[in-house]
Amino acid sequence: MQLETNVTGTEIPRGQLWKRFKKQRVLHLFVGLGMIFLVIFSYTPMFGILMAFKDYSISDGIKGIFTSDWVGLRYFDEFVHDYQFGKIVRNTLVLSFLKVIFAFPAPIVLAILLNEVKSMPFKRFVQTISYLPHFISWVVVVGVSYAFLSADIGLVNRALLEAGFIDQPLNILTSPNYFWGLAVGSAVWKEMGWWTIIFLAAITGINPSLYEAAEIDGAGRLARIRHITLPGMKGTIVVVLVLTIGSILGGGLVGSNFEQAYLLGNSINNPTSEIVQTYAFKVGLSDGRFSYASAIDLIQSVISVILIFSSNFIAKRVSGSSLF
């Protein structure tokens, strides 16, 4: 995102600065209103990170963040030695990386397929339908999964049983073996069409004469995709990949890991569905262990920030495209 900001102030004599500020005072009043919201809802919680190093009790209110006693790294230590630590960290990483591997290429493939369609009404029809799930809440998506996959009333299980492919219904929703597939599959279903918008726009930016020249040279459809379409999308692919990896612990492009793990998770698939965020939520808001949950949250944020910067750095090195 590029924003030109006019830096002024330093070169301007003080008296003039004050005069200009007075002239702009109404505008500063507007901005100030927004900054109040930022300070309250974004910056104050950032100070709350201190809670992770303190013995915070909710009865202390907001000033307890500063007044409660320091405990150093006690809560980090406790998390690392938690008997669920290994499982939670593994689940978080596996779910995130599986999503990058499967959900990141999906919209690229869809965009390339759509680009090969000559019939405009058909193209528009498929696009319109593929965006739709993006606007539906995760709760509905989970409801749909239930209607299709549950062991007793799920449409898929019923159909497979009727057709004689299986003798026993598959416990897709209540078995640790299926959770990762279920989460990645539903994420692809929900967000694939949405991210196709950006890749299609990138393809639209490719000079059509390249395709004409390739056709004259006898390049087939696959050759054109490989040598023109994909290289033409390269910049966009890199930027989207950087975005994906930076937000991978939250679920990357394909929606919230938390919402999925929270809604699709249950006591039986818990061995694969419990992730850092759901665990922090449980010990934090449900059990009221605020400092412990903050420490867990903080570890995750730090890893995210490292991922953002390192993926951006690598993208800059490899391709020259980057986010910032």
Added chain:
Amino acid sequence: MDSTVYLLLSIIALTMLYPFYYVLIASFNKGSDTLLGGMYLWPRSVTFENYRIFLEDPKWMKAFLVTVARTVSGTALGLLLTSLVAYALSHRDLLFSKFYFTMIIFAMYFSGGLIPYYVVLRSLGLLNTFGVYIVPSMLNTFFLLIAISFFREIPGELKESAHMDGAGEFVIYFRIILPVSMPLLATMALFMGVGQWNSWLDSAYFVQSENLRTLTFRMMEIINQSNAPMDSVAVANRPGGGVTSFSLQVTSMVVSILPIICVYPFLQKYFVHGIMLGSVKG
């Protein structure tokens, strides 16, 4: 080759569309009959019983009204504050604008996490109030940046002539900027509206009062109930009728999806431009 492409895309489109269709026909089918299975294309024993139960249940109706109220007021206030701040920040000669932008961008990348956020809401007295749905989302940093770049493309002459006529910033914002920014306002309104409509996390985290539950939260509740490991389908079986927890679930899903489908045609006109403006420049 061509036929492969068309076939693949048709399969993808069908996979996206059919789940919605199935939910729709299940909501118009007798609940106890749906459980027998084998219904794929049409409702087998058509009934409006599911919708009657839904509409008569004060719990669902209340949740529906809360959701409508938060969607309308949340969107209106979000539009107002976000566009007002964006208008001020769109002035290229605004003093300290670098400081303001740094504050905004930093807040987009870093957050304190859920627990400190909860503590802040608690000390503001927002927990367990309707305000918790509205107030924290009034300034949308993502749309703030989009709105700034949109406002910057409005010809400066429009504002200057108003200035000459002695109009203040507030008048210019309301009388000149907003009226020529309909595409932007429509995009923001639709996205904020859909966000408010779909939201359930804040209802689950920050609200205990049964009177403040949202439609999506209620839906999650009933899905979780019937999705529990010890699954018993007849949990919500009402005496006499064929309504099951599953048929109520699909009915609530239709009610929740319907408004989105209704605004979808308008949504689509704008969002392609919106997402391109806001996110990636390849």
